[in-house]
Each structure stands twice: as C-alpha cells, then as structure tokens.
Amino acid sequence: MKSFDLTGRTALVTGTSRGLGARFALTLAEAGADIIGTSRNVAAMEDIRGQVEALGRKFFPVALDVGSFESIQSAVREMRNHTARIDILVNNAGCNVRKPATQITWDDWNLVVDTNLRGTFFVAQQVAAEFMIPAGYGRIINIGSVTSVAGYAGLAPYCASRGGTKQLTMSLADDWGVHGITVNCLAPGWFKTAQNAVMYEDKEWVEYLSDRIPLKRPGQTGDLDGPLVFLASEESRYMTGQLLLIDGGISTGATRAVPKK
Ligand SMILES: NC(=O)c1ccc[n+]([C@@H]2O[C@H](COP(=O)([O-])OP(=O)(O)OC[C@H]3O[C@@H](n4cnc5c(N)ncnc54)[C@H](OP(=O)(O)O)[C@@H]3O)[C@@H](O)[C@H]2O)c1
Incomplete structure (x- = not known):
C-alpha cells in the first residue's frame, strides 16, 4: 500500500545507539524516511549511521x-539548524532499574521516572512546538511497554513510568489533535536487548516467561517493524491517543489454569 511509504519524511528517534531504537531507525529508513538519531554518546551511533546511509537515507546524529x-x-x-522538518518522533530513550520494591532508592526512582516519563514529555513538547505545530502535521510514537497495563514484581518505578507514558499519550493526543498531530503509544512486550540481557541468561526464567506468553516466545527482531511503520505513516491517520500492544499476548494476563501435560 503506497501510503505506508515514508519517502520525504524526517524521523527523530531518541536512543538510537542500540537495542530497539537502532532497529526503529533502520525500519523507518527502510520505509523511506531520513533519520535524526540521538544518544548521550554520539560516537555510539556510528554503526547505525552506516546502516541507514547504506540504504541511501540521511542520518544526522545529535x-x-x-x-x-x-x-x-x-x-x-x-536539529532546527540542520532541518526544517521533523514529521515523525519516536520517543524511545529509556532505562530500567530491577530491584525488589523495598530496595528501590530515591535516586533509582528519579532516574527511571525522569528518563522514561519526564524525558518523553519534554522531548515531545519541544519537537511539537518547534516543528510539528507550525507544520500542522506530526506523528508522535511514545514507546510504552506491556508494563503500561500490567504490574511486575521488581519493576515498580519502571511500571509507574510506563503507565504514565500511556496516560501522557492520551493527554497529548487531545492537546495536539487540532494541529494535525497524532500521538500513540507503541507498547512492546518482552524483547531481549542490552537493558534486560542478564534476564535472558537464565534459561529457567526464559522458559517461565515463554510459558506465560500466549504465542510462546519473547519478542524477536522484526516483530515491531510493521506496527511502527503503521503508526508513522498515513495509514494511522484516524488513530490517536491509543496504546498498541505488541507482546505475544502476555498482557492478557495469561496464567495457566490447568496442569501442564
Ligand atoms: N527491551 C524490551 O523488552 C522493552 C520492552 C518494552 C519497552 N521497552 C522500551 O524501549 C526503549 C528501548 O529499550 P531497549 O531495550 O532497546 O534498551 P537499551 O538497549 O538499554 O537502549 C536504551 C536506549 O535509550 C538511550 N538512553 C537511556 N538513557 C538515556 C538518557 N538519559 N538520555 C538519552 N538517551 C538515553 C540509550 O542511549 P545512550 O546510552 O547511548 O545514551 C539507548 O540508546 C526503552 O524506552 C524501553 O523502556 C523495551
């Protein structure tokens, strides 16, 4: 379908140095968009920059x-000095601290909630004000999580931040719909990346997790590509303020109610 084509669009993806953000940048570039990537360490984006440029698309690291x-x-x-337009924002930068709730410190809480929720809001605010509202067009995709709708032991600040991301998405959608901007939340389930690699070293845990996922496996590279391009494209034009869960079904709360055979 022609309207999934992002040729001529510029997409800002935050947290492009690795993991899901690097994949998002590559996916949007494959769909035709030029990319603005970000990291706290610009040198860490050299690899993804090369991959995007190999597709014939521009990559501007910030x-x-x-x-x-x-x-x-x-x-x-x-970004404003570099380009007149940002059509798509993927608010991906984020972090996590895994600890029992009684061990979470004040600083742990601030790090996770400030990065994931406050950061998402102020990046959206500045990009909308500078680029999207004047242009009367924008696609904002906030990266949420299955923890936007479910609680998990050991992830209290993370779950709070991602629940907030979902609510923030609805609020911004209402604020900025009048300006032609859609704001949606793409919510991945469990994907192996640097943020959680240590968990995937535990075979027993991976088996436990997979058993609780109706599709019986964690997320894999590529599972988010189509949903991301949909939300970034013309095809999602009448959708805003929504949560799109790509999680193999774990948000159904799947727990076995019969003995395992
Ligand atoms: N992996 C999953 O299963 C999963 C599931 C649901 C949602 N998510 C969300 O998806 C996003 C990406 O996760 P990931 O698994 O790919 O994590 P990751 O591999 O740890 O990558 C995190 C990215 O965020 C950037 N980042 C972290 N703190 C930042 C800060 N203060 N300022 C700017 N950038 C910062 C990092 O960039 P630098 O360190 O280079 O600055 C890095 O590019 C996160 O928001 C995460 O919460 C992940």
Missing part, C-alpha cells in the same frame, strides 16, 4: 540526554 531540559533544548536547536 547528542541528547533526556534527563536534562537544557540538553533537550540544545538538541532541538541543533
């Missing part, structure tokens, strides 16, 4: 720490 308002403002200024 230093950004979403934990600092000054950094967000200065990054958006740098």
Whole structure:
C-alpha cells in the first residue's frame, strides 16, 4: 500500500545507539524516511549511521540526554539548524532499574521516572512546538511497554513510568489533535536487548516467561517493524491517543489454569 511509504519524511528517534531504537531507525529508513538519531554518546551511533546511509537515507546524529531540559533544548536547536522538518518522533530513550520494591532508592526512582516519563514529555513538547505545530502535521510514537497495563514484581518505578507514558499519550493526543498531530503509544512486550540481557541468561526464567506468553516466545527482531511503520505513516491517520500492544499476548494476563501435560 503506497501510503505506508515514508519517502520525504524526517524521523527523530531518541536512543538510537542500540537495542530497539537502532532497529526503529533502520525500519523507518527502510520505509523511506531520513533519520535524526540521538544518544548521550554520539560516537555510539556510528554503526547505525552506516546502516541507514547504506540504504541511501540521511542520518544526522545529535547528542541528547533526556534527563536534562537544557540538553533537550540544545538538541532541538541543533536539529532546527540542520532541518526544517521533523514529521515523525519516536520517543524511545529509556532505562530500567530491577530491584525488589523495598530496595528501590530515591535516586533509582528519579532516574527511571525522569528518563522514561519526564524525558518523553519534554522531548515531545519541544519537537511539537518547534516543528510539528507550525507544520500542522506530526506523528508522535511514545514507546510504552506491556508494563503500561500490567504490574511486575521488581519493576515498580519502571511500571509507574510506563503507565504514565500511556496516560501522557492520551493527554497529548487531545492537546495536539487540532494541529494535525497524532500521538500513540507503541507498547512492546518482552524483547531481549542490552537493558534486560542478564534476564535472558537464565534459561529457567526464559522458559517461565515463554510459558506465560500466549504465542510462546519473547519478542524477536522484526516483530515491531510493521506496527511502527503503521503508526508513522498515513495509514494511522484516524488513530490517536491509543496504546498498541505488541507482546505475544502476555498482557492478557495469561496464567495457566490447568496442569501442564
Ligand atoms: N527491551 C524490551 O523488552 C522493552 C520492552 C518494552 C519497552 N521497552 C522500551 O524501549 C526503549 C528501548 O529499550 P531497549 O531495550 O532497546 O534498551 P537499551 O538497549 O538499554 O537502549 C536504551 C536506549 O535509550 C538511550 N538512553 C537511556 N538513557 C538515556 C538518557 N538519559 N538520555 C538519552 N538517551 C538515553 C540509550 O542511549 P545512550 O546510552 O547511548 O545514551 C539507548 O540508546 C526503552 O524506552 C524501553 O523502556 C523495551
């Protein structure tokens, strides 16, 4: 379908140095978009930059720490000096701290909630004000999680931040629909990346997790490509404020109610 084509669009993907963000940048570039990538360490984007440029698309790397308002403002200024348009924003930068709730420190809480929720909001605010509202067009995709709708032991600040991401998405959709901007939340289930690699070293845990997922496996590279392009494209034009869960069904709360054969 022609309207999934992103040729001529510019997409900002935060947290492009590795993991899901690197894949999002590549996927949008494959669909035709030029990419602005960010990391706290610009050199860490060399690999993804090469991959995007090999597709014939442009890649502009920008230093950004979403934990600092000054950094967000200065990054958006740098983007403005580079380009007149950002059509698509993928608010992907995020972090996690895995600990029992009684061991979470004040600083742990602030790190996770400030990065994942405050960072998502202020990046969206600055990009909308500088690029999308004046243009009367935008596709904002906030990366949420299955934890936007479910609680997990050991992930209290993370779940709180991702629940907030979902609510923030609805609020911004209502704020900015009048400007031709859609705001949706793409919510992955469990995908193996640097953020959670240690969990996947535990075979027993992977078996336990897979058993609880109706499709019987964690997420794999490529599972988010189609949903991402859909949300970034014309095909999602009448959808805003929504949560799109790509999680193999684990958000159904699947728990075995019969003995295992
Ligand atoms: N993996 C999963 O199963 C899963 C599931 C649901 C949702 N998510 C969400 O998807 C996103 C990507 O996760 P991932 O698994 O790919 O994680 P990852 O491999 O740890 O990558 C995290 C990315 O976020 C960036 N980042 C972290 N803190 C930042 C900060 N303060 N300022 C700017 N950038 C920052 C990192 O960039 P630098 O370190 O280079 O600055 C990196 O590019 C996160 O928001 C995560 O919550 C992941």
